[in-house]
Amino acid sequence: MSTNDWRLQGQEEILSNKNLTYKKYCKISESNDHEHCAFCWKKFSEYEGDMHYGYTTLDNKYWICENCYNDFCSSFNWQISQK
Numbered sequence: 001m002s003t004n005d006w007r008l009q010g011q012e013e014i015l016s017n018k019n020l021t022y023k024k025y026c027k028i029s030e031s032n033d034h035e036h037c038a039f040c041w042k043k044f045s046e047y048e049g050d051m052h053y054g055y056t057t058l059d060n061k062y063w064i065c066e067n068c069y070n071d072f073c074s075s076f077n078w079q080i081s082q083k
Helices: 066-076
Strands: 019-024 034-036 043-045 053-057
Touching: 053 066
Parallel strands: none
Antiparallel strands: 019 053, 034 043
């Protein structure tokens, strides 16, 4: 991983050493129908054309796409939990 990667914008403070789970995105409410990858900003939603599965913190606050997970897993020391 390059420290010059445009996707790195201070996420270390909030996402280092977190437990994540891999799951299908489900909208929270009618007014909150999508989330974005915490790194590349790809969109998660139930709509066609968007991502439907990804990694998320156990509180579902932060979502991470598979590509960013693979790129940053080691450096962020993520662990996968079954939830």
